[in-house]
Amino acid sequence: MSNNAKKILLVEDEELIVNLLQRKLETEGYEVFVARDGIEGLEKMKKTKPDLVLLDIIMPRMGGFEVMEAMKKDKGLRDIPVIVISNSGQPVELDRARQLGARDWLIKTEFDPKEVLAKVKKQIG
Amino acid sequence: MKGNLQKEKGDEKLPEVTPREAYLALLNILEDVEEARLRAVEERNKTLAIITNFTDGLLFFDKENKLSLINPVAEEYLSVKGMEVIGKSLSDLVEFPRLKPIVGLLKKTTRIFRKEIKLEENLILEITTASVKRGEEELGILVVLHDITREKLIEKMKTDFVSLAAHQLRTPLSAIKWTLRMLLDGDLGKITKEQREFLEKTYNSNERMIGLINDLLNVTRIEEGRYLYKLTPVSFEDVVKEVIENYKDQIKKKKIKFKFIGFSRKVPKIKLDVEKIKLAISNFLDNAIRYTPERGKVIVSLQATDKEIRFSVEDSGIGVPKDQQNRLFTKFFRAANAIRTETEGSGLGLFISKNIIEAHGGKVGFKSEEGKGSTFYFTIPYKAKKRMKE
Numbered sequence: 326m327s328n329n330a331k332k333i334l335l336v337e338d339e340e341l342i343v344n345l346l347q348r349k350l351e352t353e354g355y356e357v358f359v360a361r362d363g364i365e366g367l368e369k370m371k372k373t374k375p376d377l378v379l380l381d382i383i384m385p386r387m388g389g390f391e392v393m394e395a396m397k398k399d400k401g402l403r404d405i406p407v408i409v410i411s412n413s414g415q416p417v418e419l420d421r422a423r424q425l426g427a428r429d430w431l432i433k434t435e436f437d438p439k440e441v442l443a444k445v446k447k448q449i450g
Numbered sequence: 451m452k453g454n455l456q457k458e459k460g461d462e463k464l465p466e467v468t469p470r471e472a473y474l475a476l477l478n479i480l481e482d483v484e485e486a487r488l489r490a491v492e493e494r495n496k497t498l499a500i501i502t503n504f505t506d507g508l509l510f511f512d513k514e515n516k517l518s519l520i521n522p523v524a525e526e527y528l529s530v531k532g533m534e535v536i537g538k539s540l541s542d543l544v545e546f547p548r549l550k551p552i553v554g555l556l557k558k559t560t561r562i563f564r565k566e567i568k569l570e571e572n573l574i575l576e577i578t579t580a581s582v583k584r585g586e587e588e589l590g591i592l593v594v595l596h597d598i599t600r601e602k603l604i605e606k607m608k609t610d611f612v613s614l615a616a617h618q619l620r621t622p623l624s625a626i627k628w629t630l631r632m633l634l635d636g637d638l639g640k641i642t643k644e645q646r647e648f649l650e651k652t653y654n655s656n657e658r659m660i661g662l663i664n665d666l667l668n669v670t671r672i673e674e675g676r677y678l679y680k681l682t683p684v685s686f687e688d689v690v691k692e693v694i695e696n697y698k699d700q701i702k703k704k705k706i707k708f709k710f711i712g713f714s715r716k717v718p719k720i721k722l723d724v725e726k727i728k729l730a731i732s733n734f735l736d737n738a739i740r741y742t743p744e745r746g747k748v749i750v751s752l753q754a755t756d757k758e759i760r761f762s763v764e765d766s767g768i769g770v771p772k773d774q775q776n777r778l779f780t781k782f783f784r785a786a787n788a789i790r791t792e793t794e795g796s797g798l799g800l801f802i803s804k805n806i807i808e809a810h811g812g813k814v815g816f817k818s819e820e821g822k823g824s825t826f827y828f829t830i831p832y833k834a835k836k837r838m839k840e
Contacts, residue, residue: 339624342625342628346628348637412617416725433621434620437627
């Protein structure tokens with residue numbers, strides 16, 4: 326992995342999804358950091374300054390919407406692009422994600438890692 | 451004649467009685483009358499006791515639409531005292547906040563059957579009316595208020611349970627889907643041809659399971675009454691074409707003679723919940739293709755009148771047996787010949803579609819002959835009068 330590899334922070338509590346995505350993204354040359362809930366996600370975001378955040382909505386301790394709200398208030402974080410990974414895919418949920426500034430979204434049951442990669446590439450190349 | 455009668459009466463010989471005997475006889479008669487009166491009072495009290503102690507709320511409106519009776523249960527439900535409301539007409543009763551919705555219903559029609567009214571969070575009543583008659587004479591209208599709070603709660607618990615279970619199932623199913631996809635894409639190393647075949651079948655089974663879970667979630671949303679989301683003005687023909695595009699491969703694979711006939715006139719944009727309408731169209735089209743044998747035909751056509759548009763899909767498939775046609779749109783129902791043709795299927799597709807179309811103010815229907823084919827159609831008005839919204 327080269328030093329100028331793009332950094333992606335994956336905030337997701339479902340272990341298998343994390344394993345799969347991490348593998349897919351690393352194979353493509355991205356540097357991947359993982360957080361298992363919103364609180365850990367914000368901490369790692371400040372530390373690693375990722376180029377992109379992949380964010381789950383329903384997580385223990387702090388959910389994805391709260392993470393996005395906290396990011397909006399933080400000058401250092403507000404410009405990091407976010408792709409929301411939604412479990413329910415409810416229009417209400419997706420609308421909320423868009424309002425909070427998510428660049429893109431995907432529904433777990435309707436997408437797969439290949440399509441996630443395509444969305445990531447669209448955002449950060 | 452008249453004279454004769456009088457004469458005869460006059461000739462009747464009355465028995466000789468003493469004043470005392472006459473007095474006693476009169477007393478006897480009076481006692482009988484009194485007894486009859488007491489019996490009548492007793493009967494009336496019994497009837498009143500039944501009405502008073504009835505477990506449902508009862509209101510009786512007389513012919514002039516004035517409230518003439520209210521039992522304690524109804525008083526409690528409606529937070530009124532009998533003294534305040536008895537003798538008042540429908541328009542006077544509007545003043546009582548809890549009576550307002552019921553009066554509103556009665557003003558529209560006096561025939562109400564199992565209409566639900568939510569008076570507060572923990573009080574949902576089912577209202578039914580009965581017109582009370584004695585022989586040919588209309589006496590008035592009896593309004594029965596039945597507490598269904600508990601039934602509604604159980605119904606909600608059931609819906610919540612299905613919704614929760616379905617949501618919980620989605621997460622592991624997604625993980626399985628992603629794993630299989632990566633295995634199939636060779637991301638986790640090379641796989642043999644045989645492994646690929648098995649993995650592909652597993653992937654398809656998993657997709658079916660995801661589809662079923664989505665159907666169940668749709669049903670729970672329908673039952674919760676929050677179904678349509680955002681209505682956006684769109685070209686209906688474009689929406690239909692998009693859906694058809696998804697079925698191109700299947701149509702080709704089954705060598706089906708497919709035909710699409712668009713609108714023959716200019717049609718304005720219609721406000722639709724696009725995702726839901728696509729789902730309804732998909733269900734109709736999916737059934738037509740699924741239950742039509744290879745090399746059969748499927749024709750999708752669009753028509754428009756001044757008021758509405760009409761979507762129909764005609765197939766040369768297995769058809770619906772006559773004795774099962776009236777149950778086709780009910781939840782979980784699958785026709786016997788459909789089960790024989792295709793074991794997979796939740797029996798939810800048409801139920802969901804019907805609800806989607808009706809939420810848009812439209813209607814669904816079909817014509818079918820077993821062994822020959824079916825034509826399923828739905829209509830959507832340009833402007834719906836009443837629509838269900840989330």
